[in-house]
Amino acid sequence: MVEYVWLTIAFPLIGVLINLFFGRLLEDAFSKWFKRSEVTGFIGSVTVVLSFLVSFAIFLQALGIEHFSHQVKLWDWITIGDFHVAISFLVDPLSIIMLLVVTGVGSLIHIYAVGYMDHDEGSARFFTYLNLFVASMLVLVLSDNYAGLYVGWELVGVCSYLLIGFWFFKPSAADAGKKAFIVNRIGDFGFALGIFLIWSTFGTLDYMEVFHEVGASHGEFASVINWVTILLFVGAIGKSAQIPLYVWLPDAMEGPTPVSALIHAATMVTAGVYMIARNNVLFAMAPNVSLVIAFVGAITAFFAATMALVAFDLKRVLAYSTISQLGYMILAVGVGAYAAGIFHLFTHAFFKALLFMAAGSVMHAMKGVIDMRRLGGLKDKMPETYWTFLIGAAALSGFPLITAGFWSKDNILVKAFELQQPNQAFGIILYTIGIITALLTAFYTFRAVFMTFHGEPRDKNLYDHAHENRRVMTLPLWILAIFSIGAGFLGLPSKLGLPNWIEDGWLYSVMAESHEILEHAHHFAHIGFGLEIALLSISAVVALVGIFGAWHVYIRYPQIAVDTARYAGRFYQLVLDKYRVDELYDTWIIEPGKGLADILAKIVDMNFIDKTLVDGSANSVRGLGHIMAILQTGYIRNYVMVIFVGIVVMGVYFFLL
Amino acid sequence: MNQLGFPIISTLLAIPLIGALMLAAIPASEKRAIRVGALFITLIAFFASLPLYVSFTAGYGGFQFEESYPWIAQLNIMYHVGIDGISLFLVLLCTFLAVISVLCSWSAIQERTKEFMILILLMETAMLGVFVSLDLFLFYVFWEASLVPMALLIGQWGSQDRVYAAVKFFLYTFIASTLMLIGVVYVYIRTGHSDLGILLAGDWHFTNGEQWWLFLAFGLAFAVKVPLFPFHTWLPAAHVQAPTAGSVILAGVLLKMGVYGYLRITNVLFPAGFEAWAPFLSMLAVIGIIYGALVALAQEDVKSLVAYSSVAHMGFIVLGIFSGGFQGTSGAVMQMVNHGLSTGALFMMIGFLYERRHTRMMHDYGGIFAKVPIFGAYFLIAVFSSVGLPGLNGFVGEFVILVGTFKHNTFLAVIATFGIVLAAWYLLTAVREVMFGPLNPDNDGLTDLNFREISAATALTILFFVLGFFPNLIFDKVNPSVEQLPQIAQQQNVTIVMDR
Helix, strand or coil: CHHHCCHHHHHHHHHHHHHHHHHHHHHHHCCCCCCHHHHHHHHHHHHHHHHHHHHHHHHHHHCCCCCCCEEEEEEEEEEECCEEEEEEEEECHHHHHHHHHHHHHHHHHHHHHHHHCCCCCCHHHHHHHHHHHHHHHHHHHHECEHHHHHHHHHHHHHHHHHHHCCCCCCHHHHHHHHHHHHHHHHHHHHHHHHHHHHHHHHCCCEHHHHHHHHHHCCCCCHHHHHHHHHHHHHHHHHHCCCCCCCCHHHHHHHCCHHHHHHHHHHCHHHHHHHHHHHCHHHHHCCHHHHHHHHHHHHHHHHHHHHHHHHCCEHHHHHHHHHHHHHHHHHHHHHHCCHHHHHHHHHHHHHHHHHHHHHHHHHHHHCCCCCEHHHCCCCCCCCHHHHHHHHHHHHHHHCCCCCCHHHHHHHHHHHHHHHECCCCHHHHHHHHHHHHHHHHHHHHHHHHHHHHHHCCCCCCHHHHHHCCCCCHHHHHHHHHHHHHHHHHHHHCCCHHHCCCCHHHHHHCHHHHHHHHHHHHHCCCECCCCHHHHHHHHHHHHHHHHHHHHHHHHHHHHCHHHHHHHHHHHHHHHHHHHCHHHHHHHHHHHHHHHHHHHHHHHHHHHHHHHHHHHHHHHHHHHHHHHCHHHHHHCCCCHHHHHHHHHHHHHHHHHHHHHC | CCCCCCCHHHHHHHHHHHHHHHHHHCCCCCHHHHHHHHHHHHHHHHHHHHHHHHCCCCCCCCCEEEEEEEEEHHHCEEEEEEECHHHHHHHHHHHHHHHHHHHCCCCCCCCCHHHHHHHHHHHHHHHHHHHHECEHHHHHHHHHHHHHHHHHHHHHHCCCCHHHHHHHHHHHHHHHHHHHHHHHHHHHHHHCCCEHHHHHHCCCCCCHHHHHHHHHHHHHHHHHHCCCCCCCCHHHHHHHHCCHHHHHHHHHHHHHHHHHHHHHHHHHHCHHHHHHHHHHHHHHHHHHHHHHHHHHHCCCEHHHHHHHHHHHHHHHHHHHHHHCHHHHHHHHHHHHHHHHHHHHHHHHHHHHHHHHHCCCEHHHCCCCCCCCHHHHHHHHHHHHHHHCCCCCHHHHHHHHHHHHHHHHCHHHHHHHHHHHHHHHHHHHHHHHHHCCCCCCHHHCCCCCCCHHHHHHHHHHHHHHHHHHHCCHHHHHHHHHHHHCCHHHHHHHCCCCCCCC
């Protein structure tokens, strides 16, 4: 089966071709019986489901095989001397888990979108883009080399650009798409340099060959590996929306909600985490860089959570939450807990996609309104949306024992706590930031739950209009809800004698080498049963306190929230304004950039180089030379023809001689 | 004579020329016949150029399909033509874009159609001549000959300031070219030969000083043609004023003549000159990348934006040749083709809009994607090709150039790589301004592409994808010839084919 892995990419591409060229025609042809989005959405969904089936078959094949790793080469792509890149895929436990997430969650979101996009004229274009995204994301996770990774990396960026700006006639959407692409390109700048450095050092871009060279080395690549990891991480900062390049992700909510769920929560934004996990050998050999990465992740997690506390737009709350959860994942891979990072990526894909889609369900029912100040009391009107949202919220908050988010987040926090190198104190600091952020997470998540679904309706008109959505939208929610609970049991804490299937079983072979390196360096302390129980208890209490706090503030004494906002005054406003980071970038980067461009264009180029130097020297020649003046009849064809004829005559004359 | 046993290159040179004579026989009022005729002739030339690709001996870096006859026998000057892997693709690019330029002038050129089409055909022969010439005098003659039709195309069928732009274009490049003529004459007097085959096979012991000066003489002419910063100011003027077909040919083919000149003449004949000048030219190239991108960002005229983007893109190509080693140089050859296709496509698409709305100002558009989705799709793809999106052609060339440059000159590669951020900035700004946002009511009557326009756009788009997915179609044939360049041969330890 594994040699057919390319089918997972081919199916969505077929969907792209059908919907691109025949989407509108088919929609028109079936318009008597089906809505537009049902026709093209059917094609889009079927292709992704097929892709999922292939992925699942590969998963079954790999299950139980130790060190499952296959390279499937399609064709030689670029060959110039010793630079050689093939279109070739690596199928191993890590790429399979990504395959399952992308095609599995992707299928559900495609199906959901059939219902969500049913009012939109542009559904053919929508599903074209969405299928293209799935294919691109699979290129990213399947490629067995850095060039292929970069290809996927750029392609998902373009799909993101197109989908954020899907409603291109809205200036805000068009601007957001452009911003996302350009900010990501800044990250890609570093990412590309990292890849160039890999090639000029190792003479290959194949993962396995690079890891092999690195593994066989004796420290001679230490400084190169530091640089490579830094540069690759710059790419991850852009793609996975970390400080300081996270600014594009909140704006990306301008795109349709299924896009937010698929691209800006479940899959694309986790590419940075995947990339670091894929390169775990390199990152494990760069402990100092890794520590920086861990701190960037932790600080991003905290910082984004504070913005989520005050946002009123439900989708933006989820967007900040995504940045924050990505921060956790980056923290995980930064401290060297690569499997934990992937595990959180895995569970987060379910519960965050669920939350976005449930929010989209609200938005769909509320005529596109998503401002929580106009929502409220929706739980009876939309029970299925409410219950599924609640399950997702519980998972995000880390509600103890029964949610996936609890286990995967705790896994990260424990690993941070265990960090010993270069100093135990760093581990404690990272853990502390993580646990405070967990408190904030539980609080803002249930703030959103209470503001949206509980209390009195704030906008009576909208409330009366609200209705539960169709089965095509709610069914995917329920499936994701099941996984938001169940997925956690794949990674239970092994220190309690429970099976951690994902870390000790499935992903073990991928991380074995880095595991060994870290063990050798005494990277982690190994805490005992008692401490593990204590940490779990702290996580549990923190989650419950956060949830209780939200209830206390937003249900029991709603006045508290209003008063706090007033007391906090300017600080509150600062957080509400997203710390004015966008404005900061505008003032210090965008505007000076445009100013420089203007100066170069109008003064340097037009005036100095062109008028003064070029025309100036031409004019001075004209002023001096009478011959030029005579020739200057004003009719260029006159003297141009003279020269042309001259050349031809000369040529013919010599030729005949 | 050659692997086809047929003087295919001379035939190829003759087709547009004979075609031009045939068009001259059609009455000027028969515009449709003239257009169809011109299309027919360019198509014949295009199909006649395909055997070059099909019968090309892969893995051989020397010249192929050679023809050599005495031209000015008593002076030892030859009519010597032939192609190698480098010129092969420029010839194909040229014949392909000639078809495109006829297609995009179909309804745009209503006045003096006959003269226009004749000039396009003359232009084609001249450009082809540059790429196939293997004699310095022959090269020079074609080089100058290509100047004339283009200056006339701009001066006669251009916009408001066409005469200024045409004069500027002509004088600037002509004056620079006279330096090349001095170089040609010097080489000829010094060696007694102008035949590239002979010049390459022999060792003429040019001193380092001679090489320095000769490189300068030729190199300046080429730098103006590329154009390399700071010799670029004729380009925006010419592009903005030129009719669409003029811009397509100018950006698509004419600019490549400069880079080709470096590859064919200076870098092989004067390797010591190359050593001396490469750092300086690389620096100019990198300045051009950043400078061109920033200036493009400040443009309000979309054609002028694309013109400045050419300065940046040509910077990548020159950088690849002078600092990129094997990968950079092969990448540069591919990027010449890519830039020809993608910038050609952009100029064509802008031309389609201009024909409908008679404005090039971005603020006159806005939101037209809703009105003209087919145009929009092709325009987006062309932009992505130009931005260097993987899967399309532009990515491969740019990536390989940067990989090669990084290995040989990390500092320049870092700055050049930053150019890709700026490229996204200015091109997506153009897309944002022209296509997205609310529909500007002035554009309400805008009609989408017709069959002819779709055909031209589709042909280009297919090539974007084919070359993006299978760039080895180019590299397989380019690499052996690039390996023959003295700078590369040294690094790669390959022996030079004497018969080049």
